[in-house]
Amino acid sequence: MNEDSLIAELRVRNLERRDAVQVAARRALPIRPPASLADLQRVEQELNLRVPSFFSRVYLEVADGNFGPGYGLFPLTGATLSLVSETRDKRDLVPDSGDPWHEDLICVCTFGCTFYAGVDCRGDRGAV
16 A cells, blocks of 8 residues: 555545544543645644654645544644643653654554653654
């Protein structure tokens, strides 16, 4: 499956669930509409990185979070959990191991119990 067909499949699945909710962190979260290009550009500027093309397309063409793996992708921005707030929190935290969250990673979702998924923004590959 190539990137275009994967994005199309995600869009179809999301449209089927548009009126549904993703249960995350013990609260029902509505599936959000796609983000705007201006929102994505603000996030990239705020975090001083470029979001890899596949993840950009997911946010711009499918939905701005609250769907997908774990408890759902974080919305780009927002008053509570967001890609920006969680990425900043991880950058500011120095874990017991002494290895800080890498500046080129964005925090895209949680699986609960302090398990998070990060996307590597050092290139366009977007390794998770």
